[in-house]
Amino acid sequence: xAGYDRRDILKLGLGSAxxxxxxxxxxxxxxxxxxxxxxxxxxxxxxxxxTIFEGGKWCEGTCYVPALAGLxxxxxxxxxxxxxxxxxxxxxxxxxSNNSNGNVLDAExxxxxxxxxxxxxxxxEKDGTLTTLAETFEGKRLNSPNDAVLAPDGAIWxxxxxxxxxxxxxxxxxxxxxTARRVYRIDPSxxxxxxxxxxxxxxxxxxxxxxxVLYVSETGGGANPEGARGIHAFDVSAEGxxxxxxxxxxxxxxxxxGLAVDVEGRVYAASGDGVRIYGSDxxxxxxxxxxxxxxxxxxxxxxxxxxxxxxxxxxxxxDMKVAGVEWLGRK
Numbered sequence: 001x002a003g004y005d006r007r008d009i010l011k012l013g014l015g016s017a018x019x020x021x022x023x024x025x026x027x028x029x030x031x032x033x034x035x036x037x038x039x040x041x042x043x044x045x046x047x048x049x050x051t052i053f054e055g056g057k058w059c060e061g062t063c064y065v066p067a068l069a070g071l072x073x074x075x076x077x078x079x080x081x082x083x084x085x086x087x088x089x090x091x092x093x094x095x096x097s098n099n100s101n102g103n104v105l106d107a108e109x110x111x112x113x114x115x116x117x118x119x120x121x122x123x124x125e126k127d128g129t130l131t132t133l134a135e136t137f138e139g140k141r142l143n144s145p146n147d148a149v150l151a152p153d154g155a156i157w158x159x160x161x162x163x164x165x166x167x168x169x170x171x172x173x174x175x176x177x178x179t180a181r182r183v184y185r186i187d188p189s190x191x192x193x194x195x196x197x198x199x200x201x202x203x204x205x206x207x208x209x210x211x212x213v214l215y216v217s218e219t220g221g222g223a224n225p226e227g228a229r230g231i232h233a234f235d236v237s238a239e240g241x242x243x244x245x246x247x248x249x250x251x252x253x254x255x256x257x258g259l260a261v262d263v264e265g266r267v268y269a270a271s272g273d274g275v276r277i278y279g280s281d282x283x284x285x286x287x288x289x290x291x292x293x294x295x296x297x298x299x300x301x302x303x304x305x306x307x308x309x310x311x312x313x314x315x316x317x318x319d320m321k322v323a324g325v326e327w328l329g330r331k
Contacts, residue, residue: 031274031289038279039286042266042322049288049309049318053084058170059310060258061147063103064300064326065111071300071308072111073315074100077169081113084315086302099164099171102147102258102296105326107154107188114145116164116171121145121156121186134158134184134192140177142184144170147204147258147296150326152211154188155240157195159202159216183216185240195242200228204270204296206259208280209325212236215248215267217256229255231269231278248282258296260307261325268307270294275309288318299324 032045039045053059057077064071070085072093081094081103094100099116106112111124112133119142120135133156135142144164149157161181164171180197183205187193196202200220207214214234221229233248249256254272261267265280275288275297292312299320300306304327309316 033287033289034285035287036279036283036285038283039277042262042277042285043288043318043320047318047320049316051314051316052088053082053090053315054313056082056313056315058295059313059315060296061101061103061113062258062296062298062300062308062310062315063105063111064298064304064306064308065105065109067109071298071315072103073296073308073310074103074113076101076116079117101164101170102145102158104148104150104156106150106156112148112150112156114148114158116144116146119144119164119171121148121158133186133190137178137182137184137192137194143176143178143181146202149205149207151185151207151236151240153240156186157205157207157214158184158186159199159205160184161199161201161203161219163201183214183242187240193240195240196234196245198245199232200224203255204231204257204259206261206267207236207325208261208265209263209328214242215259215261217259217269219255219257221251222255231256231259231267249276249278249284257294258298258310260297260299262299262320262322263304263325263328264322266322268297270297270310275307290316299326303327 056075061074079096081097083093084090098118100113102114121133122130143160143162146159165174182194183196185193203219204217218228220227229251231249234242235244257270267278269276272293274290277285290311296310304323
């Protein structure tokens with residue numbers, strides 16, 4: 001979730017539940033823009049996207065769950081989690097969802113969710129109950145956890161901007177209790193650690209395949225034309241400490257939102273003009289253009305080669321030539 005041009009998008013007149021129940025799957029031809037020959041090893045320029053869900057208010061938090069054979073995602077403003085299965089069926093997964101946003105699977109395949117309304121990070125146990133993983137830091141409530149990622153060592157990292165307490169459609173208005181908008185790490189033991197406060201509004205988050213580089217979207221420029229924007233990279237030590245902050249990808253306009261990484265280290269950024277694809281060295285390889293602002297994205301499907309794209313009020317899927325980093329080590 002990012003506080004930028006999506007605020008001005010008109011609401012659809014039809015209810016999301018009605019549209020979600022419609023069985024049709026719409027076909028659309030994406031515009032694959034090529035900036036570097038390497039893109040040919042990522043996606044077929046003639047690849048087509050399918051719309052598998054429509055009628056949301058602001059779709060986010062895409063997370064493919066193999067055990068459910070489908071994609072779980074958040075419709076933040078509708079206060080609902082959805083499940084769209086590989087067979088095309090769809091159903092509410094958690095309703096209400098506490099204005100859920102980011103979702104990720106932990107090392108045991110349990111769903112971890114960032115909630116705006118409760119300002120916490122929760123884990124769904126095997127019996128369906130929710131366990132709170134993070135809610136306060138140094139005795140004060142978090143801002144509004146936004147997006148999360150699993151590190152190779154089993155830790156969960158998440159961003160904590162203020163969107164859920166400053167946007168009434170996405171949570172409950174409140175004054176921040178924290179003095180900064182940080183990136184946090186939940187150690188496998190359960191300990192919460194602040195890892196960086198060097199952001200205006202940290203948002204999307206992702207790891208390189210070896211876990212040695214952390215990528216974080218800076219979206220402060222969404223609300224302030226002169227604010228910071230772009231994707232930053234950090235070196236990650238074996239102990240989980242960050243150093244060497246640098247700009248991985250600069251944005252002249254708009255802001256990056258959710259991030260995904262493939263098994264070869266390329267970085268995919270949800271953006272106002274579609275999905276931007278970068279080489280591991282920061283080279284712009286190309287873009288999957290979309291008609292609407294993209295808030296989040298995730299690899300999934302049986303072989304991890306489907307890219308699910310949350311484009312404002314719809315979920316689209318497009319077949320790729322490479323799998324997401326989540327599929328490393330899977331058979």
